[in-house]
Amino acid sequence: MPLLEAKGMGVDFGGLRALSDFEIAIEPNELVGLIGPNGAGKTTAFNLLTGVYAPTEGVILLEGKNIAGKKPYRINNMGIARTFQNIRLFKGLSVIENVKTACHAHMSYGILSGIMRLPKYWREEAAIHKEALELLSVFDMADLADVNAGNLPYGKQRQLEIARALATRPKLLLLDEPAAGMNPSETQLLMDTIQLIRERFGIAILLIEHDMKLVMGICQRMVVLDYGMIIASGKPEEIKNNPRVIEAYLGE
Amino acid sequence: MFEMFVSHLINGLQIGSIYALIALGYTMVYGIVKLINFAHGDVIMVGAFIILFLVTGAGIPFIPAVLTAMAGCALLGVLMEKIAYKPLRNATRLSALITAIGVSLFLQNAFLVRFSPNPRPFPRPAISGSLNLFGDVSISYLALVTIVVSAVMMILLHFFVKGTKMGKAMRAVSEDSGAACLMGINVNNTIAVTFAVGSALAAVGSALYASTYPQVEPFMGLQMGLKAFVAAVLGGIGIIPGAMLGGILLGIVESMTKAYISTQLSDAVVYGILIIVLLLKPSGLMGKTTGEKV
Numbered sequence: 001m002p003l004l005e006a007k008g009m010g011v012d013f014g015g016l017r018a019l020s021d022f023e024i025a026i027e028p029n030e031l032v033g034l035i036g037p038n039g040a041g042k043t044t045a046f047n048l049l050t051g052v053y054a055p056t057e058g059v060i061l062l063e064g065k066n067i068a069g070k071k072p073y074r075i076n077n078m079g080i081a082r083t084f085q086n087i088r089l090f091k092g093l094s095v096i097e098n099v100k101t102a103c104h105a106h107m108s109y110g111i112l113s114g115i116m117r118l119p120k121y122w123r124e125e126a127a128i129h130k131e132a133l134e135l136l137s138v139f140d141m142a143d144l145a146d147v148n149a150g151n152l153p154y155g156k157q158r159q160l161e162i163a164r165a166l167a168t169r170p171k172l173l174l175l176d177e178p179a180a181g182m183n184p185s186e187t188q189l190l191m192d193t194i195q196l197i198r199e200r201f202g203i204a205i206l207l208i209e210h211d212m213k214l215v216m217g218i219c220q221r222m223v224v225l226d227y228g229m230i231i232a233s234g235k236p237e238e239i240k241n242n243p244r245v246i247e248a249y250l251g252e
Numbered sequence: 253m254f255e256m257f258v259s260h261l262i263n264g265l266q267i268g269s270i271y272a273l274i275a276l277g278y279t280m281v282y283g284i285v286k287l288i289n290f291a292h293g294d295v296i297m298v299g300a301f302i303i304l305f306l307v308t309g310a311g312i313p314f315i316p317a318v319l320t321a322m323a324g325c326a327l328l329g330v331l332m333e334k335i336a337y338k339p340l341r342n343a344t345r346l347s348a349l350i351t352a353i354g355v356s357l358f359l360q361n362a363f364l365v366r367f368s369p370n371p372r373p374f375p376r377p378a379i380s381g382s383l384n385l386f387g388d389v390s391i392s393y394l395a396l397v398t399i400v401v402s403a404v405m406m407i408l409l410h411f412f413v414k415g416t417k418m419g420k421a422m423r424a425v426s427e428d429s430g431a432a433c434l435m436g437i438n439v440n441n442t443i444a445v446t447f448a449v450g451s452a453l454a455a456v457g458s459a460l461y462a463s464t465y466p467q468v469e470p471f472m473g474l475q476m477g478l479k480a481f482v483a484a485v486l487g488g489i490g491i492i493p494g495a496m497l498g499g500i501l502l503g504i505v506e507s508m509t510k511a512y513i514s515t516q517l518s519d520a521v522v523y524g525i526l527i528i529v530l531l532l533k534p535s536g537l538m539g540k541t542t543g544e545k546v
Contacts, residue, residue, distance in 0.1 A: 050434055051434075052430070052434070071433070072430075072433040072434045073433045073434070073435075073436050073437055073438050073439070076433075076434055076435060076436035077436050081434075081435070081436075082434060084431065088428050088430070088431040089431075090423065090424045090427040090428060090431070090432075091427060092423065092427055093420070093423055093424065093427065097420055097423075100417075100420060101417075101420045101421065101423075101424045101432070101435060101437070102435040102436065103417075104417050104420070104421050104435070104436055104437050105436040105437075107417045109417070111416075111418060111445065114412060114415075114416035114417070114418060114419075115408060115411075115412055115416075117411075121416070124417075125415070125416075125417075128417075164435060165435070167435075168435055168436045
């Protein structure tokens, strides 16, 4: 059974058809690329998968359970986490607090034990603190733990977003143009990190990118969107030579 | 001369710490849902009535009565949010603001109809006497209790917001509720907790206030609520330490004006300071000055 399966997923905004007949199946620990020109509907697909919008039609199955139309925090608790195209960190919080905030659903102590600082509070907060530091050290950011997230350099902010998403302990991680605004060497480094995350955490990743060359190297499969429709899907080498894909990217 | 000054300062601290406790409710709610909850002042009134009925009606001791009032006000805050504000969360700010005024009028008039406008004596706790500090300066035990209780409440709140998962969730939701939701935080619950905590603090403020001015009537929250709101704006609305600073500053200014300028002018001076601060620093004393984006 695939980890995530979307069937016939589509959404209308008013009369505008933003996405139609979107089909995808992601196996556990698979790295899939979602590519397409600007405005093709890639982020819309992410928004439907994570519950920001409810799809007008179709089903989204996460481990066989339909999650279409559920609230974003429930979908996140069930195992899908994401990053954002335009960085949306909690800028006023420190780096480690950003990560710990994402652990919210994994702590069970109540308001009273929080105020009274009962043993359960200390136990759980200490465990989360350790976990958050370990996660930050994956990104070489443990020494930046107490810096305000808004003061980080751009590239680090992007990495922190990934760390924060990982802290929710997802089974599937959606990365929305993680390389946007990075130079070629930073981008290469990021792609290596993404591979590392997949191996280390054993999760599946769905990666949006509009630079095709970039994802060719690391994705096992790719889905190409244009004008809200899937125009091709398959292995990178199949995509590379697909005439419809070339047309969508280069024009006729 | 100096002794007089110190005792006016203590008076200011006493009333100021009550303002601060209540201002916290305004500022926390504003921080998370960008709403000025004008009904917050009336939560004070409801709290005072709860304590009054529990102590004089049911003969319950003062402290348990205050704890019950905290729970009652927390519930009232949550209900207020669920019934009146939640349906308007995506509406314009003005609609929510007008609704808040509506909730305030509703509470005042519901209590007016049910309990008559006549002021009732508040069963203030029997704290009398005073502690001699130095020379002729002394501090009444009531003032001491007020200041200490407020300080303890504010310290607890600080640790709650800084150190617990709910506090972190509150700050995350106030920064970006959409992103917080996608990180697995139940935004509705977090907002409800914020209203509950703010209203419970208002209940404590109400117990302290009514112990100082022992009268309970349906409109008692009006003036107090407005002053606390001014305190929140003065310190920088949405900023928790700002509400504490604003409240204490307001109390001291008020007490000093009464002592050295004129009793009748004290409100004029308070609001005058608000106008000047807003002219010079629109985001409040502790607010960040944000440059306009072009």
